[in-house]
Amino acid sequence: MTQAIRSFLADDDLSPSEQAEVLELALALKADPYGAKPLAGPVSVAAIYDKPTLRTQSSFAAGIAELGGYPLQVDGNLAGIGVRESVPDVARILGRQVGMIVWRTFGQDKITELAAYAGVPVVNALTDDYHPCQLLADLLTVKEQKGTLAGLTVAFLGDAACNMGNSWALAGVTAGMQVRFGAPEGYLPDEAVLARAAEIGKITGGSTSCDHDPVKIVAGADVVVTDTWVSMGKEDEAAARTAVFQPYAVTSELVSHAKPDAIVMHCLPAYRGKEIDAEVLDGPQSVIWDEAENRRHAQKAIMAWLWQQSEVQRRTRQEASRR
DSSP, rough: OOOOOOOBSGGSSSSSHHHHHHHHHEEEHHHHHSOOOTTTOOEEEEEESSSSSHHHHHHHHHHHHTTTHHHHHHEEHHBBBBBBOHHHHHHHHHHHTTTTEEEEEEEEEHHHHHHHHHHHOEEEOOOOOOOOHOOOOOOOOHHHSSOOOOEEEEEEEOOOOSSSHHHHHHHHTTTTTTEEEOOOTOOOOOOOHHHHHHHHHHHHHHHEEEEEEEEHTTTOSEEEEOSSSSTTGGGGHHHHHHHHEEEEEEEHHHTTTTTTTTTEEEOOOOOOOTTHHHHHHHTBOOOOOHHHHHHHHHHHHHHHHHHHHHHHHHEEEHHHHHH
């Protein structure tokens, strides 16, 4: 097995100080999009998409190019990863062709296995369990709007038993935020994730809390967050989910319970009139389009940061081999 190298597979792969460093780098790269080209050569970055994608594919392709690299798209269906060829074999092959791998897939176990064998940094572009690149973009957006992250209160409404709920618990607490989840019974983040967030909170002062009352969750919040009620693969549950989640819809009335300068976020795609009203999504408190743009800047930052880390590891191994 190839020696493990730093990857970004889940939100808590970054320590609080590392997360802050990546966000500062994202701000710098956004201010000067073409000023840093750590992937010049160009370094090829394999981007694999097993799930539908718009923001992920476009933001990674543009970001890799802006860093001086080449976005090498790999069709996950044609590759048949885990079916036609095993995940370790695919990892060994791609790891000898490219400098980094980005994968948007299903099981977290698959991307963890890929990273164990690739020998190059692997970035989680979304799995069923986590969406860490989206959270970097979300935190970047909040930082731009509020100037800080620690101490802010986030209200997450709707289906929190999803990758976005898990990632907000981990990344939000890593940033020192107070993350509240408002959801029906049975739709809260994974218990193990909440326990991990509690451990991180002992260091950062961040916390998570859960309640079934949407007004209580939103009261005094600095940031109001929602996500689609029908995640990919759960389309057959659409009618039942709409009935269960209706009280958690982000309406103007519900947002009025947050702070007057609260911002509203949604990772998209959004369904106006369901999880969020059109007048909120398109209204003055919405920063959703900034959030979507920030996928590019945040992902550039994590790729540049991981590349730097991998270069340090390579030099260390080379020096060790000479002794």
